[in-house]
Amino acid sequence: EDQVTQSPEALRLQEGESSSLNCSYTVSGLRGLFWYRQDPGKGPEFLFTLYSAGEEKEKERLKATLTKKESFLHITAPKPEDSATYLCAVRGNNAGNMLTFGGGTRLMVKP
Amino acid sequence: ETGVTQTPRHLVMGMTNKKSLKCEQHLGHNAMYWYKQSAKKPLELMFVYNFKEQTENNSVPSRFSPECPNSSHLFLHLHTLQPEDSALYLCASSHSGGGPEQFFGPGTRLTVL
Numbered sequence: 001e002d003q004v005t006q007s008p009e010a011l012r013l014q015e016g017e018s019s020s021l022n023c024s025y026t027v028s029g030l031r032g033l034f035w036y037r038q039d040p041g042k043g044p045e046f047l048f049t050l051y052s053a054g055e056e057k058e059k060e061r062l063k064a065t066l067t068k069k070e071s072f073l074h075i076t077a078p079k080p081e082d083s084a085t086y087l088c089a090v091r092g093n094n095a096g097n098m099l100t101f102g103g104g105t106r107l108m109v110k111p
Numbered sequence: 112e113t114g115v116t117q118t119p120r121h122l123v124m125g126m127t128n129k130k131s132l133k134c135e136q137h138l139g140h141n142a143m144y145w146y147k148q149s150a151k152k153p154l155e156l157m158f159v160y161n162f163k164e165q166t167e168n169n170s171v172p173s174r175f176s177p178e179c180p181n182s183s184h185l186f187l188h189l190h191t192l193q194p195e196d197s198a199l200y201l202c203a204s205s206h207s208g209g210g211p212e213q214f215f216g217p218g219t220r221l222t223v224l
Contacts, residue, residue: 004153031211043216043218045215046215049212087154097142097213098159103153
């Protein structure tokens, strides 16, 4: 059974204070690791897909990296508008179209 | 309309009511999904449809009944719900098989009294 654990559950940063969110996973053959951003009361917004260890993707202040056991979402010089819950999900070989999600990290950036 | 839309955005119902949630995708996808999101819990997959055929039912109680008349529309029919069914219900779509990213709608906030 695929499993995803995200840490920390919540993270408070000052504006400009860089940090990283962690997503640890176990999966029977990774066919994709996905990062989403979710604002309160809204649906998750797709950010990145990573497929293999060593892969990196960037978008504005966000950078996602992948190893064989975990993924990190690095946030450089965050702004208050980066405040949201960040979700990680995996798709394994035996999962068809299905994704397994972690519990998310709630990020709060204070000005 | 673009992306994935859901109606209604908010719904309050009694335990004896019957209601339906609607989802429509404008992305040309052929797979659609229902998820439940409760406070303090990860997203829970409920149902998966590929090319209008249900391919996954994640042990969901029969008081939730999905319907997928075509690849663009998905419904979730609700009847005799329990207060613990109160949650955010999210619809998503993707290409079937190939492109794996799922794109989500804004959700329906359901409250069962």
